[in-house]
Amino acid sequence: MRTTSAGVFKIATTGPGDVSGLMALIGSGAIDPKSILAILGKTEGNGGVNDFTREYAVAALCAALAPRLGLSPEEVEQRIAFVMSGGTEGVLSPHLTVFTRSEAERPAGLSGKRLSIGMAHTRDFLPEELGRSAQITETAKAVKAAMADAGISDPADIHFVQIKCPLLTSDRVEAASARGNKTATTSAYASMAYSRGASALGVAVALGEIAPDVRDEDVLRRYDLFSKVASTSSGIELMHNVVIVLGNSAASVSEFEIGHAVMRDAIDSAAVIAALESVGLGFAPQATNGRGLVNIFAKAEASPDGSVRGFRHTMLEDTDISSTRHARAAVGGLIAGLAGTGAVYVSGGAEHQGPAGGGPVATIARLSD
Template identity: 70%
Template sequence: MQRNSFDVIRIPTSGPGDVSGLMALVDSGGLKPSSILAVLGKTEGNGGVNDFTREYAVAALCNALAPRLALTPRAVESRIAFVMSGGTEGVLSPHMTVFARGHSPEAAQDSAGEARLSVGIAHTRDFLPEEIGRNAQIGETASAVATAMREARIDAVSDVHFVQIKCPLLTSERVQDALARGKTTVTASGYASMGYSRGASALGVAKALGEIGADVAEAQALKNWDLYSSVASCSAGIELMHNVVILVGNSRFSASPFRIGHAVMKDSIDLPAIMQALESVGLSGLDPPSQSRLVNIFAKAEASPNGAIRGLRHTMLDDSDINATRHARAAVGGLIAGVAGTGAVYVSGGAEHQGPAGGGPVAVIARH
């Protein structure tokens, strides 16, 4: 039996439609298109309902890869897990992280040593508008996470360190479609629906990994903040109606030269949690050797819902010009970039049920 082997590559982009870095790598022979498993990117859109940079980025990638894979662009999107997250406020820099899969000739019995990075992907079915933010999305996400975990050949949930979900949102047209069929949606607000979709998806991750009870249902979504996943990262977008899952952990069946670890930030200035995540993969932080081994850091950002951080008032929730989600991304992005020595880190806003209220998971991938 062969061991899995994975590569993880971070590529800067000059705009949402820029695939030049990826295609240069393909053209040089450094990356086979058929080996690409998932692409996780940050675009410079607003991260809101009308952020079409995410759809543009996915379309550009599918169109570029389609002739190399002898597939239609739509077929490429079904084969590869694309997750684009909008919002690069502050020092955050647009980029993509490519996960590619290969194989090692080593026998499975030789993998009893240290577990290495492994990746699994899955897609749910398309949701009806009235299912977004509700039990159907929670249950289907939990099933997809279990599928991705099996594909990654990860035995224990404790070895899962990062589960990225791309989930849908509601538009006025989608709300009207439900009403025309005699159904009601969880909310009529497109922006509010992003939170419900992220929250239900995160609860699905938590349910699949045993972080919460199997009986948790939609009634707790965006209400009981004691329920959360320590590894979920969910991003909502207008470009799809299903959930895309990228699950990353460590497996004894992997011969990858990388490892992943994580910690949980209790709030948006929790530097010790970031250092803990770095230390979990053998990095010490700001020193040059650690920065040279660092591949990327992935984190969720959230404004504290009670309007204060460690007893001091913040104004993120009261700014009528800039949404709190964008403030939080900029704040956490600056904190992490200072440690990583680069702004090309993945920070996603909106952490409903993704870490404790006001905080969020932070994961690190490093070369072994």
């Protein structure tokens, strides 16, 4: 088995088109652009169908990296997995998390499992396949391919699976209708949830968290079916799923380690602390036992039953602000307080990603050695 080293860099941004921090790290030699495998970003858009900050950020990154890689911007987008999550409500701070991977020699005496990353793509989907079994099945295949790419065979070593998935537009709905097919929904906004949910169920199937016999009608209905490590984000800029697997592998000599826990609801501080402790960190860590916090990744949603621990919430009834924005702000504030920083990756819409109203929370730490 090949030996690799995964790197992680968190970079603050002043706007969706700001690539200066990444270019500075490349210029200093801290990042080899050829080693970049994935870039996850939080942008200050609304996180909805018309959140063009995501596409803007990807375009700016591709344009900046193209000459460094000797590729066209379009080729850069095919080579690197870009996942931009819109919405930095409350204290959340816009930033990028850059993941690199390179071949490496194993130092003498180094032991244990360390951060490893793998990537895969599904085929393009037809509009009528979004939110349905085809998306679930193809996503499960891609998750397994990404695991192999990461050198991880045991699902227990997977701690976060980030997916960028498509959504429906009126043009896409009309294209399906012209072929005599109906889509899961005709609402572009509702399609984001269907796509996220089906993608998450694909992760659950791949990792053996649920049985593979998931039906179309289970999506957004059977909330007892979920993945404890899936994080899915919908966007208008693609028609396939981009799958990024993050876990620990004995074949990795990375300076980093990843762990996770599962929030049972939006105020589950104990789960956030458990995620920190899973990588040897503590409350509001700047450094613990020589280890340092790199980033926290979490999902957030308004509980679909309209309550949190027996008390009613109004996130689902607010016609001024969408429930996903409420949830990002609430969970983002909770995690920021416990982590000691607002530069954390909190994504809204957690359908089938953790228990209803909750979601996975993963932590990456830099190791002391």
